[in-house]
Amino acid sequence: xxxxxxxxxxxxxxxxxxVSPSFAAPxxxxxxxxxxxxxLRAEFGLVPVEYPTTRKLGxxxxxxxxxxxxxxxxxxxxxxxxxxxxDDQITVLPFLDPDVVAANPKPFAGYSxxxxxxxxxxxxxxxxxxxxxxMVHLGRGGRLxxxxxxxxxAALLTGGDVELHETATFSEDEQPWxxxxxxxxxxxxxxxxxxxxxxxxDQVVTAPTWGGNLEILxxxxxxxxxxxxxxxxxxxxxxxxxSEEMPSADEVFRMLxxxxxxxxxxxxxxxxxxxxxxxxxxxxxxxxxxxxxxDDQRGAVMRAFEAYNPDAMIVFNVDIGHTDPQWVLPYGGxxxxxxxxxxxxAHY
Numbered sequence: 001x002x003x004x005x006x007x008x009x010x011x012x013x014x015x016x017x018x019v020s021p022s023f024a025a026p027x028x029x030x031x032x033x034x035x036x037x038x039x040l041r042a043e044f045g046l047v048p049v050e051y052p053t054t055r056k057l058g059x060x061x062x063x064x065x066x067x068x069x070x071x072x073x074x075x076x077x078x079x080x081x082x083x084x085x086x087d088d089q090i091t092v093l094p095f096l097d098p099d100v101v102a103a104n105p106k107p108f109a110g111y112s113x114x115x116x117x118x119x120x121x122x123x124x125x126x127x128x129x130x131x132x133x134x135m136v137h138l139g140r141g142g143r144l145x146x147x148x149x150x151x152x153x154a155a156l157l158t159g160g161d162v163e164l165h166e167t168a169t170f171s172e173d174e175q176p177w178x179x180x181x182x183x184x185x186x187x188x189x190x191x192x193x194x195x196x197x198x199x200x201x202d203q204v205v206t207a208p209t210w211g212g213n214l215e216i217l218x219x220x221x222x223x224x225x226x227x228x229x230x231x232x233x234x235x236x237x238x239x240x241x242x243s244e245e246m247p248s249a250d251e252v253f254r255m256l257x258x259x260x261x262x263x264x265x266x267x268x269x270x271x272x273x274x275x276x277x278x279x280x281x282x283x284x285x286x287x288x289x290x291x292x293x294x295d296d297q298r299g300a301v302m303r304a305f306e307a308y309n310p311d312a313m314i315v316f317n318v319d320i321g322h323t324d325p326q327w328v329l330p331y332g333g334x335x336x337x338x339x340x341x342x343x344x345x346a347h348y
Contacts, residue, residue: 001235004208004332006127007079007105010156012045014078017071018134020054021064022086022113025135027055031180033083036138040081043144044153049077061088065095068117072104079156084135085112085243090219092116093226098124107156109133109328111321112243115212116219118331119226122210129155130212130239131320131328140324141175142187147325154348155328164318164327164344167193171324172277172290174244188324191287194275194294197316199302201339205270205313206347208332211239213321215247218255221262233267237335241274241321242297246283249296253304260308270337271314272329272344273301274321313339 010016018037020026026033033055037048051067053059071077093116102124109132110117118128131137132155137148147167154162171188210233211217220226242252259265276297278290285293298316305312315337319327327346329335334347 001207002125002232004125004127005105006333007107009159010046010078010107013047015047015049015076016040016079016081017077018048018050018054018081018083019064019067019071020056020059020083021068021092021117022082022089023084024053024055024057024059025084027057029135029177029180030055032135032139032177032184035181035184036134039138039144040134043149044157046156054083061091062095065092068092069097069100072101072106075104077106079107079109082110082114082133084133085110085114087113089113089116090223093120096120101126109152109155112213113216115216116226118212119210119217119220122332123226123228125332127333128331129328130209130331131326137324137326139184140188141184145325147319147327151328151346154346155330159348162346162348164346166196167319167325169193170275170319172279172322174281176281194291194317196318196342197298198339198342199314199316200311201313201342203269203313204336204338204340205237206334206336207235207237207270209237209239209330209335210332212241212331214240214242214252214255215245218258221258230263230267233264236268237337238268238271239274239320239329239331240271240301242276243322244277244280246277246280246293249300252297253300256301256304257307260304265305265308268309268312271305271312272318272320272335272337273298273314273316275317275319275323277322313337315344318344
């Protein structure tokens with residue numbers, strides 16, 4: 001099994017880079033960004049440092065990469081936080097210098113399109129953190145959610161082991177940022193959580209994680225540039241989640257089928273599947289249709305693993321990815337999936 005470098009934790013007063021390697025959401029929604037920066041200072045005791053493209057809409061890929069390289073190279077910067085995802089971060093990767101990053105490992109947090117950078121760091125052996133983009137969870141209406149804030153704090157500051165737990169409620173209904181700051185006065189509408197669903201909980205697996213957003217992973221596979229030999233993934237815990245674009249069950253199965261044909265699905269003894277986002281501002285669904293969407297997606301995942309890795313232990317509906325709250329999990333760091341005890345523990 002591959003060995004990974006775990007970047008050092010931070011202390012109060014440390015500087016952190018706040019960057020937009022994908023969509024520069026702070027430029028479009030400054031009120032949400034300012035709220036998230038206030039909370040980064042007040043709740044975490046960290047000092048945010050912005051870069052030229054943090055708020056620059058439409059910045060070229062090379063400029064966004066230059067900001068990342070500057071943040072990694074600067075010894076005063078102790079961690080790198082992304083503002084949000086997007087859809088073109090794969091075009092940033094060719095401009096990155098792995099030697100500079102490997103010589104200056106730092107905690108990097110993001111999800112969605114930032115799966116590109118997490119996977120890139122994984123390839124050079126550096127632990128990142130899946131989750132924690134500033135605009136969504138630090139800029140949350142009303143207050144920070146303790147699950148999101150607590151796991152981000154463990155990732156950046158305190159370390160240690162954190163046992164994940166099922167949450168009683170969750171939200172997938174975005175707040176209209178174009179109406180901020182008024183829209184941020186109250187918390188998002190919360191719904192009853194469907195609860196974790198375990199499949200074949202007969203193993204205890206402690207291993208590095210890999211994966212992230214399924215659509216982005218599929219793009220990396222299609223590019224055939226940022227994927228390592230199949231054997232490098234053997235024994236890892238696979239993280240899977242889907243985006244606000246809400247791919248159909250057929251699309252999810254086909255993407256996983258392609259991963260399986262590559263030989264990848266067979267490498268993972270344990271799989272953590274995020275609570276699928278089933279409604280959005282642009283495609284609102286009623287509660288019954290949301291439940292059907294999630295059930296259909298679970299069926300698609302099961303179908304793929306029955307074909308390519310029937311012995312895998314799978315946990316569905318875990319609060320990772322495009323959901324609120326969101327567990328920020330090590331990426332390349334260790335996670336324990338204890339099937340008999342029905343427990344998941346993140347080792348920060």
